[in-house]
Amino acid sequence: MLDQFRPAGAGSQVDFSYFGGAESLLEGKQRxxxxxxxxxxxxxxxxxxxxxxxxDPSDFLWLMTEEPHRTRRLEIMKAHPEVTKLMGHEPLTKYVVLAVVALQLGVAIYLRHTRPLSPIFIFLAYTIGGTANxxxxxAIHEITHNLAFRGVNANKALAIFANLPIGVPYSASFKKYHIEHHxxxxxxxIDTDLPSRLELVCLNNVLGKTFFASFQIFFYAIRPGFVRTQTPTIWHLINIVVELTFNVLFAKIFGISSLMYLVLSSFFAGSLHPCAGHFIAEHxxxxxxxxxxxxxxGPLNVLAYNVGYHNEHHDFPSVxxxxxxxxxxxxxxxxxTxxxxxxxxxxxxxxxxxxxVGMFARAKRVGKGIKKEEVEEAKVDKSS
Structure with missing residues (x-):
């Protein structure tokens, strides 16, 4: 029976000592x-x-190898040196951001007299709002890599603008966490994209995974603060002040329903939404x-800044x-291949x-620390 589970190209015998007890998952069950x-x-x-x-579902997969993207990047640059021509900022990004922000604010204003729990409100918040947010x-992910403008400050300002319909100020803190992820x-x-041991223990079952998939947005928002706190910068302050000021003025002018539409859109965007599958798919x-x-x-890349090309993105974040x-x-x-x-x-x-697959299905390495890089990044923040 184990023949159907044998790795492609394997011989007649499988040495289960390589699989850490995970062969028990196959006993008497169809894969x-x-x-x-x-x-x-x-x-x-x-x-x-x-x-x-x-x-083996009892623990994360701990690796001793180097992350694969640097190696493949060097190999591709050697085989295709013209790849450098693909690098650089994309002027189209700022116009897409402007259009989507305008769309979200327009729909929010349209719903200003609609009850937040009404079917039309929920439907629009999920379909249009969830997709737009x-x-x-x-967009903030793209801008984090300084790919909208040539200058660093212009990119940070655009990220704060893109943050407006999301309702919660996060673009400044996301930048540092995401660069560390790369x-x-x-x-x-260090990599705050990784589930914690507590998540592995509590959510490693169907009910737990359903909860995690439904509330992904909260895990990605709260987890980084527990794993690795940041030293606030002037851009963190600007992000918070601009977002909170916008929220107060928007609610005061157009009503609380309009603001609730934006916040609910953000929840749906990071919940059981077709586009949100990329959070789990990527790593x-x-x-x-x-x-x-x-x-x-697939086609959903059209709505998601081609983030589905994720191996390509990690290999060349400057493309x-x-x-x-x-x-x-x-x-x-x-x-x-x-x-x-x-x-x-x-x-x-x-x-x-x-x-x-579950909360355990992530590869981890022992963190090496990044004090030297923190000093260098602090210098860059001060100079910008």
Missing amino acids: SPRRTEVPKPTDKDDGQSYPALPQ HNLFL KHLGEDG YLWDGLEQETYSYY PWTRLPALRALAPEFYD IPSHPSWPMVIVNFIRDRE
Whole structure:
């Protein structure tokens, strides 16, 4: 019976000593269909068979290896030196941000006389509001990499503007946490994208995973403060003052319902929303693979600044969203053989119901500390 679970290309025997007891998940049970696919199948991975046995659900996957993106970046730059032509800011970003902010404020004003719990209010907050605010989350993500303008301060100011319809000031703090996520992918105590041990213990079941997927926005908002506090800067203060002032004035002029629409939109944007599948898709481990980053190449990228091209983004954070498809096309021998997700909405469904994936399905490394980088970043903040 174990033949159907054998990694592709494996021999007649499987040495279970490599799998940390996870083979017990297979005893007397049928394994779920494979969740990821390979755009260009290889002898090593045909995109249909399971390439590995399940991960042990009792702990995170602790790795001693270096994060993979730096290595692949160097290999791609050696094979395709013209990749540097794709780097640089994207002028279109500021216009998209302006349009989406205008859309959100327009819908909020339209609903100023509508009861917040009415069907039309909830429907518009989920469909239009959730999609628009999720787009603004990812606009701030894009701007965090200084890809909207050439100057650092102009990017920080645009991020604060994009933050307005979200209701909660977070663009300034997100910048530092996200840059650390790139530089220290998977490092425990530094990468705040990683679930905590408490989350593993409390949420590692169907009910817990449903709760996590429904309230992702709160986990990503609250967890960083417990894992790694930041030293406030002038931009944190500006972000808070601008956002709170906007909220008070907006509610005073257009009514509390309009402000509630914006806040509810942010909740839906980070909850059981089709676009929110990318939060789980990007770095959770799937199919027993020790692969830390997954891409998604489907149509929802149109609404999400191509964040589905996530391997490409981590390999080259200086390539803007409009050129990520070109990056993949430039180096297909690197990207088309990497397992990817076919659907963001199904990622949420599979995350909740699949016993092979859960809060444990993240790769971690022992944090090395970043005191030197903190000093350098403090210098940059003061100079800007």
